[in-house]
Amino acid sequence: MRNTGERIVQNALMLVAFSALASLLLIAVFIFKEGLPFLLRTGLRDFLLSSDWRPQEGHFGIYPMIVSSLWVTFGAMLVGAPLGIACAIFLNEFVPKSVMRVTKPTIELLAGIPSVVYGFIGVIVVAPLIRSHLGGPGLSVLCAAVILGIMILPTVISISVDAIGSVPNSYREGALALGATRWQSVHMVVLKAARSGIVAGVILGMGRAIGETMAVIMVAGNSVKIPHSALDSVRTLTANIALEMGYATGQHRQALFATGIVLFVFIMILNSLAMAAMKKSVK
Amino acid sequence: MTAAVDIAELDLFYGAFHALKRVNLAIEPRKITALIGPSGCGKSTLLRVLNRMNDLIPGCRIAGTVRLEGRDIYAPNVDVCALRKKVGMVFQRPNPFPLSIRDNVTFGLRVAGLSDSQALDAMAEKSLKAAWLWEQVRDKLDSLATALPLDQQQRLCVARLLAVEPEVILMDEPCSALDPISTAKIEELMLALCEHYTIVIVTHNMQQAARISDSSAYMLLGEMVEFGETPQVFENPKDKRTEDYITGRFG
Structure with missing residues (x-):
């Protein structure tokens, strides 16, 4: 029974x-x-x-969207990676454990905020700032990079915190006992030991950034063109699919699915790179 | 001869726990001093007082004085980094950094701001030779230090210290992770090193203390029970508690 x-x-x-x-x-x-x-x-x-995207006439070139996706993702990394890694170092090495116990879950909570809210903040706060201080339409590569950079912080921080936290204390002690300052022991030993874990965190963050759709549609401006500066309005691969799927038929619809394949391949590559890096850190 | 390290009326607390109680100890230069006693008696704590590694532990306070060559190392204006270069430490488990052998040996020098690669290489060679490791690693200085056998890792940790030219070397059970043959090599190395350096070793191994040390200090529950020349402490202990420990009736 x-x-x-x-x-x-x-x-x-x-x-x-x-x-x-x-x-x-x-x-x-x-x-x-x-x-x-x-x-x-x-x-x-x-x-x-091909840079020619005119679905009505049967031209399906997604080169501008690929370039835009890469620009936006790269920009998001420029914003998110240094901030995230610096934050992880600070939490692990320079504040008492009790602060970390409060701060880390709070940061992980950021991951739970709906992306439309990030997009909303981008439209209301960041885009006008860019428009009035730097010029251009405001909804741009820069705006998307800033918003995405903040959105990937939880990913980068929590994985980096774990990577740095798993570096044995004996490394820190050994460095300090040789007369190193706190910061010297961190950047000459601890970061080197945690390197592959941190890299994995950054790559996973990159995967999130390249796949993000809602927030990007709201803040990137969505014009199909190859950007010439960070202030240009762009449309990413994800935004392209989301914006046109509603009314696409026939070849056009298939072209959007094909865009999905490209995105799929990008993300698969990034995730396997991250997994390879993690594996290395375990060893 | 004046003492290299002079500890007077030292009390140490971890929060409310009284870990060291009115400890007095004068460590002679260019000699090996062994700290012995059961687990938790405070011998590792005492060792870590000497290079102020206890500063890293939250809630650790000390009272009393510790002098290195006449200077109070707990005076407010002491540069702790400079102190730790003078008083080096070898840990219980070999802890080479996950860097190349070369970068491990030159770590202390690079931390001190030296960047001339020729000078660094020369010091690396000199230190590796002094730690009897040069022959084994001369062809693979750029390979990862953590891939070395354990006893070579421990000698690398010694070489890493020697590179910064310390005056005192603290060893916290340096052989407890090693097999007997590797242990013998480290002991031999220590005997050679004590011609130039003052060595303080914490050990659980009575035979080891008897074999290599010039003086021995027996500690129990944070107190310094007995301190004297090693043959006297081992063969003719003054304190009953020392005798019990050494003859194996306790501990």
């Missing part, structure tokens, strides 16, 4: 676990099924490297 119960629970759990995995797999299959024929027909080259 008890055995039967055990078995039912076990199988039920397995079913649930596999359904999660299966839905992931199905999503991937679906995207590829819808987008791949289009990709093959148009040719990778024309799709990725």
Whole structure:
């Protein structure tokens, strides 16, 4: 009797676990099924490297969106990575553990704020600031980079904090005992030991930034063009899909799925890089 | 001869815990002094008083004086970093940094601001030779130090100290992670080093203390029970508690 119960629970759990995995797999299959024929027909080259995006006339070149996505992501890293790493160092090395116990969960709470709220703040606060102080339309690469840079902070900080926290204390003691100052022991030993974990955190943050959609649509301006400065309005890959999916049909719809494939590949590459870095740090 | 390190009426507290009680100790220069006693008796704490590593522990307070060559190392204007260069420390578990062997040995010098790579290399060679490690690592100075065998890691930690030219070397159970052959090598190295350096070693190993030290201090529950020349302490202890410990009736 008890055995039967055990078995039912076990199988039920397995079913649930596999359904999660299966839905992931199905999503991937679906995207590829819808987008791949289009990709093959148009040719990778024309799709990725042409700047001509006029769906009504049958021109599908996503080069401007790729460039914009990379710009925005790179900008977000410039904002988020130094801030996040500095914050992780500070929390680990320069404040009492009790402060860390309060601060870290608070920062992780940032991850729970809906992205539309970040976008809202971008539109209301950051964009006008940029418009009045630096010129341009305000909704721009810079605005998106600042907002995304803040959005990825929880990811970068919590993974970096864990990486730095797992550096054995004996390294710090050894450095201090050789006459190093606190900061010398941190940047000459601790950061080197935690390097791969920190890199993993930054890469995962990058994955979040490149995949973020709502906030970017709200603050990046969305014009399809290759940006010439950080103050230009741009449209990212994610924004392109979200903005046009509602009314796209036929080839246009397939082109958006193909855009999804490109995004999928980008994020897969970033995640495997992060995993490789993490593995290295465990060793 | 004047003492290299002179500890007078030292009390140390971790919060409310009285870890060292009115400790007096005069450590002679260019000798090996062993601190022995059961676990938790305060010998490692006492060792860490000498390079102020206890400063890192929140809630640690001391009273009394500790003089290094006549100067109070707990005076308010003391540069702790400079002190730690003069009083180096080898830890219980070898703790080379996850850097190259070269960067490990030159760490203390680079921390002090030296950046001339030729001078650094020369000092690295000299220190590795002094720690009897040069022959083993001369061809792989750029490989990772943490990949070395444990006893070589520990000698690297010694070399790393020697590079900053300390006066006193503190060793906190330096052989407890090593096998007997490696232990013998470290002991031999210590005997060679004490020609130039004052060495203070904490050890759990009675035979080790008897073999290598010139003087021994027996501590119990934070008190300095007995301090004297090693043969006297081991063969003819004055205090009953020392005798019990050494003969194995306690501890």
